[in-house]
Amino acid sequence: AQSVAQPEDQVNVAEGNPLTVKCTYSVSGNPYLFWYVQYPNRGLQFLLKYITGDNLVKGSYGFEAEFNKSQTSFHLKKPSALVSDSALYFCAVRERGNTGFQKLVFGTGTRLLVSP
Amino acid sequence: SAVISQKPSRDICQRGTSLTIQCQVDSQVTMMFWYRQQPGQSLTLIATANQGSEATYESGFVIDKFPISRPNLTFSTLTVSNMSPEDSSIYLCGSIQYFGPGTRLLVL
Numbered sequence: 001a002q003s004v005a006q007p008e009d010q011v012n013v014a015e016g017n018p019l020t021v022k023c024t025y026s027v028s029g030n031p032y033l034f035w036y037v038q039y040p041n042r043g044l045q046f047l048l049k050y051i052t053g054d055n056l057v058k059g060s061y062g063f064e065a066e067f068n069k070s071q072t073s074f075h076l077k078k079p080s081a082l083v084s085d086s087a088l089y090f091c092a093v094r095e096r097g098n099t100g101f102q103k104l105v106f107g108t109g110t111r112l113l114v115s116p
Numbered sequence: 117s118a119v120i121s122q123k124p125s126r127d128i129c130q131r132g133t134s135l136t137i138q139c140q141v142d143s144q145v146t147m148m149f150w151y152r153q154q155p156g157q158s159l160t161l162i163a164t165a166n167q168g169s170e171a172t173y174e175s176g177f178v179i180d181k182f183p184i185s186r187p188n189l190t191f192s193t194l195t196v197s198n199m200s201p202e203d204s205s206i207y208l209c210g211s212i213q214y215f216g217p218g219t220r221l222l223v224l
Contacts, residue, residue, distance in 0.1 A: 034213070043217035044159070044208060046117070090158065094212070101147060101164045101172060102212060108158050 002027040002095035004074075006107035013081045014115050021076040021110045023091035032094035033074045034104065035065055039087045047089075050074060061085070081114045088112075118143050120216035122209060128222045129199055136195045137219045139209035144189035150182070153206040153218070162207075165192045199223045 003026045013019045025031050035047040048059025055067045065076045076089060091107040119142040129135050139148065147166055151159040162182055163171040171184035185193045196203050199221075206218045 036215075041220075043122075044210075044215040046214055049213070103149065103161050103164065104159075104212070105161075106159045 002031070002093045002105055004033070004091045004093045004105065004107040006089075006091055006110045008110050009108075010111045010113060012113050012115065015083050016080050019078050019081040019085070019112065019114070021089050021091075021112060023074045023076065023107060025072050025074060025091075025093055027093060027095070031074075033065075033067065034092040034094070035059065035063070035074075035076050036090045036092065036106075037061075037087050038090065038109075044090070047076070081112075083114045083116055086112055086114045118145060118211050118214045120210060120214055122207075122216040122219050124219060125217065126220040126222075128224065130224055131200055133199055134195055134197045135199065135221060136193050137207055137209070139192045139194070139216055141190045141211060145211040146189070147212060148186060148192045149210050149212070150184065150192070150194045151208045151210065151215075153208065155204070159208065162194070196221065 005024050033050045036044045037047055038044050047063050048057050050057050050067045058064045063078050065074055067074050089110050092104045096102055121140045123138045147164055149164055150162040152162055153159045161174050162177045163173040165171040165184050165186040167186050167189050181197055183195045201223045204223045206220050208218045209216045
């Protein structure tokens with residue numbers, strides 16, 4: 001089964017500094033990887049995905065993620081953090097489950113706290 | 117991208133009752149997915165709903181507890197039956213990539 005791991009429960013960063021939220025994956029074959037953000041009392045918003053092609057994927061709100069096959073990682077990055085980026089971030093991988101259907105398998109989530 | 121809406125956005129229910137959550141997509145999608153997010157937890161897939169066939173449930177979820185309808189390619193419902201406090205969660209519907217805003221359910 002495919003899986004993703006988010007090793008950090010929380011990441012703290014000062015506004016204006018670069019941020020990284022880590023994700024590692026365990027898949028057989030080529031991974032389809034995703035990042036989502038969840039703001040308080042809001043739904044899950046799609047940020048970006050990697051299917052194939054360039055290892056650096058650009059997404060919404062200035063976020064980008066780097067796919068690294070040798071390190072089996074897909075870290076989320078932003079050059080300059082904003083206080084408004086404070087939220088819960090989920091990494092996910094698409095897999096074909098036992099039911100035969102494609103589905104998303106989510107990591108445990110990382111809370112990002114950006115201080116003024 | 118698909119725009120997905122859910123009703124209700126939140127509800128407080130009594131133990132033993134049932135709640136039906138509606139999910140509307142602004143475009144036709146082959147598969148719709150229902151996830152549960154328990155407090156402080158990640159998302160877990162409940163079932164996958166294809167139009168015109170019975171939903172396919174993940175391990176640990178059963179049709180009697182979470183009946184799903186999928187009458188067309190833009191709409192689905194999830195019912196949480198015979199609720200208990202352990203069913204207090206956020207329930208999200210989605211396509212393969214996009215999600216609705218979620219339904220926050222509190223069972224007393």
